[in-house]
Amino acid sequence: MKKKPMISVLAAVTVASMVFAACGSAGSGSGSGDAAKSSEKSSATSSAAASASGASDGSSSNTNASKDLSGTVATNGSTSMEEVIGALSEQFMADNPNVTVTYDATGSGTGIESVNNGSCDIGLSSRKLKDEETSKGLTATTVALDGIAIIVNADNPISDLSVDQIASIFKGETANWKDIEGGSDGEISCIGREAGSGTRDGFEDITGTKDACKLTQELTSTGAVIEAVKNSPNAIGYASFSAVAGQDGIKALTVGGVACTEEKIADGSYVIQRPFNLVTKEGAQLSAEAQAFFDFATSKDAADLIKGAGAVPASK
Numbered sequence: 001m002k003k004k005p006m007i008s009v010l011a012a013v014t015v016a017s018m019v020f021a022a023c024g025s026a027g028s029g030s031g032s033g034d035a036a037k038s039s040e041k042s043s044a045t046s047s048a049a050a051s052a053s054g055a056s057d058g059s060s061s062n063t064n065a066s067k068d069l070s071g072t073v074a075t076n077g078s079t080s081m082e083e084v085i086g087a088l089s090e091q092f093m094a095d096n097p098n099v100t101v102t103y104d105a106t107g108s109g110t111g112i113e114s115v116n117n118g119s120c121d122i123g124l125s126s127r128k129l130k131d132e133e134t135s136k137g138l139t140a141t142t143v144a145l146d147g148i149a150i151i152v153n154a155d156n157p158i159s160d161l162s163v164d165q166i167a168s169i170f171k172g173e174t175a176n177w178k179d180i181e182g183g184s185d186g187e188i189s190c191i192g193r194e195a196g197s198g199t200r201d202g203f204e205d206i207t208g209t210k211d212a213c214k215l216t217q218e219l220t221s222t223g224a225v226i227e228a229v230k231n232s233p234n235a236i237g238y239a240s241f242s243a244v245a246g247q248d249g250i251k252a253l254t255v256g257g258v259a260c261t262e263e264k265i266a267d268g269s270y271v272i273q274r275p276f277n278l279v280t281k282e283g284a285q286l287s288a289e290a291q292a293f294f295d296f297a298t299s300k301d302a303a304d305l306i307k308g309a310g311a312v313p314a315s316k
């Protein structure tokens with residue numbers, strides 16, 4: 001508020017300078033100068049008004065968006081998407097305090113069916129939809145790519161396996177680590193996911209082991225697989241890249257010499273990977289809050305959050 005007088009003085013000095021500069025000009029020139037100054041003043045006033053209006057509208061729009069949205073957005077599905085959906089939900093709820101986003105970690109298959117029967121707003125699938133699912137009007141929108149890391153106990157001397165070797169191990173054809181170059185003597189324990197898991201579906205599809213895996217343990221979550229491998233010296237398993245980062249007691253193997261990293265997932269050179277999808281149903285209109293969450297999750301604004309959660313954003 002105290003700066004206004006100084007601005008007025010400066011404005012007066014500027015106008016006076018312009019008047020003196022105009023003296024000695026022809027009458028028509030003076031008239032032209034006055035018209036120009038009038039035009040400039042009008043233009044400046046209009047610009048200032050427009051800026052003020054724009055700032056006001058933006059503030060009002062953001063405030064109203066936050067105030068107008070209220071209710072619950074129910075998500076259901078992939079356990080591998082926990083970190084990603086958690087990061088997106090936390091930010092969305094911070095921006096929209098009257099909205100609650102819930103997450104039921106039931107697995108991709110259950111999440112897909114939940115959308116189909118209307119028991120949740122948005123399904124979470126860490127695999128592609130099957131033909132029988134798309135025929136029901138279900139649609140998958142990819143928000144991220146995720147590598148499926150091949151993990152072993154941290155003390156296992158093996159550091160790299162080919163896709164063929166991985167398949168041979170999970171089919172039970174290679175049963176002892178000593179049968180792999182650099183491996184120690186020990187019966188291999190294969191840890192996998194339950195039927196309906198998006199991680200399992202993606203792993204078996206890429207390695208060609210569908211309905212052929214011989215698992216020592218069949219577990220119902222990504223976390224459970226990681227813990228089982230951590231606690232068994234001869235275990236091997238598969239888990240979401242986004243969940244493996246920073247875990248003690250396990251290590252992710254390179255596959256065909258390629259590490260499971262964000263860069264290698266993004267450029268496709270790490271071959272054991274799958275999409276993270278939001279699943280909706282055609283003809284089933286989302287609530288305003290569910291649509292707003294869907295739009296946010298699939299926007300470029302969500303990219304850093306997805307990256308921070310350990311996945312590779314589809315929108316960059």
